[in-house]
Amino acid sequence: MLQNIISSNWTPANAVAWTIFIIGLLLVYGKRHKGKSITPVSVNYHFTRQCNKKCAFCFHTEKSSHVASDAEMKRGLRLLKEAGMRKINFAGGEPFLYPPKLAMLCRFCKEELELESVSIITNGTKVTKDWIEENGRFIDVLGVSCDSFNEETNDAIGRGTGNNVIQLFKIRDWCRELGIKFKLNTVICTHNWEEDMVDTIQQLDPFRWKVFQVLFVEGENDAEDEDVYLSKRKRNARKLLISDDQFKTFCNKHRHLKSFVSEPNSLMASSYLILDEYLCFLDKGAGVEKQSRSILEVGVHRALSEIHWDEKAFKQRGGLYEWSKDVAENASETESCGPSDKKSLEW
Template sequence: MNSTLCLMALAISIVALLKLFYFRRWKSPVSVNYHFTRRCNKTCGFCFHTATTSYMEQPDQAKKGLRLLKNAGMRKINFAGGEPFLYSKFLGEMIDFCKEDLRLESVSIVTNGSLVKESFVKKHGRNIDILAVSCDSFDEATNIEIGRGSGDQVPQLYKIRSWCMQYGIKFKINTVICRLNHQEDMNKHIDSLQPFRWKCFQVLIVAGENDSSDTLRDGRKFLITDQEYQSFCQRHSEQKSLVAESNRLMAKSYLILDEYMRFLDRDGRQPSDSILQVGVRKALESVYWDERAFKDRGGIYDWSRKEGSCSEVHQGLDW
């Protein structure tokens, strides 16, 4: 009888350890994309995080949620939207909090670039590891047709790159490869801009966001074939900064926290409850996150800023 009880206790202990290992192995929110607003000043036709609400958390509540994430294992935070620079005061406060209070390894921002000002970069740059600017074409007419352009996006991109170099921030470019730009040759500008990372996404359709004429955006007309996407990547394969993300790698490999501080689910289920209400662990358990795809797309990389200019950082990276 005693031996049976011992075996049962051992089995329970093993199950508990396996559960603990599973959570730590699969459910630690290493890198989180916090889309704190859905509002945007652009109208990109393929946008998959559209302005369906105008809600934003109060700063104290947002900080509470970010601290919960840090305690659960978050090492990198990426602020996105919508357009995060519509709320530059909130953005600056969150950036400084994440670096100075939470001591995160990496704080990054994704922006369309139109509202970035040197004064903001000068004030908060010491706490920004990566500044990523979305640029889908170096032809202003194409940018305007996509819904991102205003006639000066390319010159603004070069300005932001110079500010990053001046203030020691890693400069990154995000490009969505779609029907309007998949035949473009961008090598000349990428050679000139020298981003430390150039992410090229295959345009993605997300249910309820950009998948029909009933949604705010209908991205279906921007779709390209896998072969067309691969052809674009091959044309730019000499670019060491290129990070290609096909639909397969992108769709379920990002941990996205929405404006209500809920994890979004890209597997057809509802968003999680807010981490402010149920905690990070329970929220994560209710959504699907493909950690293998996260690693396959290079989700963990040299994401912390270094002393010196962006060009010096670029030279020191191991590709």
């Protein structure tokens, strides 16, 4: 069609008009493309995959023992800060398997990068009072993963220690003494969806109780039972999956608690910016898990362009919230089960 237009009645005026039109299109496209640049406001950095537990549904399994050098970590974190990061969450694996490195990371992010929020998510078994007292000033939020207050259930899931509840209360008390926001993470699966956790949650009184629907991720927890038997690093979450109705049943039983926030699979899959041990972004959404190139190699924005991040779901689940420990803890509101979560914490 364009050839017909050019061949018939083509004049210098037509050429000028077409040139202006093309330039206009390029300017509009350029603005739109620039507007789509992702700002990594909140990042979850899983700097290790190693763990001392064997949670059957783990979606970030021990596929590698790699841990970046301190220099690489600092360079990556600085790149993220320059790209707009305001909050960092250190996770694993189990981050407290590396106490000195974790302390270094928290201090660097708070003192040198001056991030608004530094948080940690842990299974709690390796947390000590001495470490918290020494490094608490660099931490805004400390989250502990606990899926049941019944030890038999914890054993079935792979988190059993015999003293989960006792340790939870200890960590809660240490956080209170230092003004750190205490958070709880619970994954709901076939073993615990009927459990009534109201009384213990009220006693613990966490700043946030984040409730997740167990997530199936191809390439992470999709191994066959035989493979799991042969390798402690592999996981099979198929038998632990629950329906949306089962998840809602649990939510409806606990939604009246002031700290309760829920996250079904529809919000969880691609709404987190996850950085792995090689400082690559991971996309745990639909299909097989995808990995970007390292931000140390291609930079933050190029790496982000290589994965899908659902910014709408991030906002819908309340990815931005009062995440600094100097903010009043009673500012939260009760959350409902489903996609309307207003202030849900990041994991």
